[in-house]
Amino acid sequence: MRKKARVSRNKEGHHGLNSNDFISRMPDDVLITILSRLPLKEAVSTSNLSTRWRYVWCQTYCLDFDANEKLDKIAVDSKVRVVERPKYINWVNRVTRQHKGPTIDDLRICFDLDKSSKGAIDKWVEFAVSKRVQKLELDLLENGEMLRQTPRNYVFPIKVFDRSLGLTVKRHSLTFPKTLGKDMEIRSLKFLFLKCVNVSEDTIAKLLVNCPALQQLSIHGSGDLVNVKISGKSLVLKYFEIVFCFGVKSIEIADSNLESFSYLGPGITIKLNNLPRLEEISIGEGYSGFENNVFGQISCCISHLQILTLDIYRPEENIKFLSFPQLPKLKQLILKVGAWDDDSLLEFTSLAKACPKLQRFVMQLIWMSPAKRRRKIRQVAKHPHKHLQLVEIVGYYGRTSDIELAVYFIENANSLQKIIIDPRYQVLERTPIGNDQLRKEKAARSCAKKQLEPRTPQGVELVIL
Numbered sequence: 001m002r003k004k005a006r007v008s009r010n011k012e013g014h015h016g017l018n019s020n021d022f023i024s025r026m027p028d029d030v031l032i033t034i035l036s037r038l039p040l041k042e043a044v045s046t047s048n049l050s051t052r053w054r055y056v057w058c059q060t061y062c063l064d065f066d067a068n069e070k071l072d073k074i075a076v077d078s079k080v081r082v083v084e085r086p087k088y089i090n091w092v093n094r095v096t097r098q099h100k101g102p103t104i105d106d107l108r109i110c111f112d113l114d115k116s117s118k119g120a121i122d123k124w125v126e127f128a129v130s131k132r133v134q135k136l137e138l139d140l141l142e143n144g145e146m147l148r149q150t151p152r153n154y155v156f157p158i159k160v161f162d163r164s165l166g167l168t169v170k171r172h173s174l175t176f177p178k179t180l181g182k183d184m185e186i187r188s189l190k191f192l193f194l195k196c197v198n199v200s201e202d203t204i205a206k207l208l209v210n211c212p213a214l215q216q217l218s219i220h221g222s223g224d225l226v227n228v229k230i231s232g233k234s235l236v237l238k239y240f241e242i243v244f245c246f247g248v249k250s251i252e253i254a255d256s257n258l259e260s261f262s263y264l265g266p267g268i269t270i271k272l273n274n275l276p277r278l279e280e281i282s283i284g285e286g287y288s289g290f291e292n293n294v295f296g297q298i299s300c301c302i303s304h305l306q307i308l309t310l311d312i313y314r315p316e317e318n319i320k321f322l323s324f325p326q327l328p329k330l331k332q333l334i335l336k337v338g339a340w341d342d343d344s345l346l347e348f349t350s351l352a353k354a355c356p357k358l359q360r361f362v363m364q365l366i367w368m369s370p371a372k373r374r375r376k377i378r379q380v381a382k383h384p385h386k387h388l389q390l391v392e393i394v395g396y397y398g399r400t401s402d403i404e405l406a407v408y409f410i411e412n413a414n415s416l417q418k419i420i421i422d423p424r425y426q427v428l429e430r431t432p433i434g435n436d437q438l439r440k441e442k443a444a445r446s447c448a449k450k451q452l453e454p455r456t457p458q459g460v461e462l463v464i465l
Contacts, residue, residue, distance in 0.1 A: 251268065396444055
C-alpha cells in the first residue's frame with residue numbers, strides 16, 4: 001500500500017505541505033499575486049489543494065465574475081436567464097462574503113441583470129468601495145450583448161460615492177474597514193465602466209468630485225443623461241466615453257486634461273474647447289456618421305489629433321462631395337463602415353489623403369448586404385502615403401470594393417510593411433455562426449489569397465486571418 005504523504009509543519013507554520021511542494025512554501029503575498037492572475041473559479045478551486053491553500057484565494061486582488069458560457073446560452077435561449085440569474089447572484093454573494101483581503105484592484109460584474117437585482121448589485125458596489133477598488137465594471141447587457149429598454153436598467157447607487165450624504169453602508173455579513181467615514185472621498189477608484197446602468201448628469205458630477213483619482217469613465221446605454229458637461233483642470237479624467245445613451249442632447253467638455261473622447265449615437269450638439277491633450281477621438285453620429293458637422297464639432301483638437309475612429313453605419317452617396325480638413329498629426333485612422341451592395345469604398349481614401357503622417361489605416365466592414373457585383377475595378381488618382389506602414393481590412397469578402405481598396409494602398413503606400421485581411425463576420429460576438437457563414441468566410445479567405453498575393457510586392461507581409 002502506498003504511504004500517505006506526511007503532513008508536517010514548516011518554518012512558516014504552514015500545515016499540509018509536501019516536502020517537495022516548493023510553491024506552497026512561497027510567502028502569502030506571492031501566492032495571492034499568482035492567484036489574482038487566474039480566472040476566479042480556478043483561483044477558488046485551489047482551496048481544495050491542502051489546508052495551506054484553503055483561504056489564500058480569499059485575499060485575491062482581482063474578482064472577475066466572468067460568466068461567458070452562461071451568457072452564450074442565454075443569447076441563444078433567453079428562457080435560460082430565469083435559471084442562471086439566481087445562480088450568478090449567489091456565486092457573487094458567496095465569494096464576496098468569504099473575501100478577507102483588505103483591498104481589491106478589480107471588481108467585474110458581467111451578467112444579464114436589471115433593476116430587479118438592485119439589492120444584490122448595491123451590496124456588491126458597497127463591497128467594492130469598502131475594499132478600495134481601483135477598477136469597477138458593471139456590464140449588465142441584456143443577453144450579455146444588447147442594450148435593454150432603459151426604464152429596466154439598474155440605477156447607479158451614487159449615495160455610496162456621495163460624501164455629503166455619507167456612506168450608508170449596511171454590513172450584510174461583509175467586512176468593511178473601520179476607516180470608512182461620512183467625510184471620506186473614494187480616492188482609490190481610477191476606472192469605472194457601466195453598461196445598461198442608468199446615471200444622470202448629477203451622478204457624473206458627484207463621481208468626479210468624490211473620486212479624485214478617476215481616470216476613465218465609460219457609460220453605455222444609460223437612459224438618464226441629457227446634457228453632459230465636464231470641465232476643470234483639476235480633474236485627472238483622461239478617457240471619457242458615451243455610447244448609445246439615446247436621451248443625450250448635448251455634450252460639452254472644456255478646460256480639462258482629457259486625452260481620449262468617444263461618442264456613438266444619434267446626432268447631438270458636441271462642444272469641445274481648450275483640450276490641449278485630447279489626441280484620440282472615436283465618434284459616430286446618426287446613420288451617416290457625419291451628421292451635425294462632425295469635423296466642425298471636433299475642430300478645436302484637429303491640429304493635434306493622433307488617433308481618429310469614425311463609425312459610419314450607412315455611408316451617404318454624396319460622401320464624395322464632402323471636404324475633409326487636414327489632420328496634420330494623425331497617425332491612426334479607423335473607419336467602421338456599413339457595407340451595402342458592393343458600393344465602392346475608394347471615396348474614403350480622400351480621408352486618408354488628408355492625413356500626411358498616417359501610419360495605420362483600418363477599414364472595418366459591417367456586412368449589411370454582402371452581395372457581389374460584377375464590375376470593373378475602379379482606380380483613383382495616385383497619392384503617396386509616405387508614412388503608412390500598416391493597412392487592415394476587417395470583414396473582407398472578396399467583393400470588387402474590397403479589392404479596390406486593398407490595391408489602392410498597395411500601389412500608393414511606399415513604406416507599407418504589412419497588410420492584414422480579416423474575413424470574419426462582424427456581428428454580435430455571442431451570435432452563433434452557422435455553417436453557411438463559415439463557408440462564406442472560407443471562400444473569402446480563398447478570394448483574398450487569389451486576389452492579393454500576386455499584387456503584394458516583395459517586402460510587404462500579407463496576413464490573412
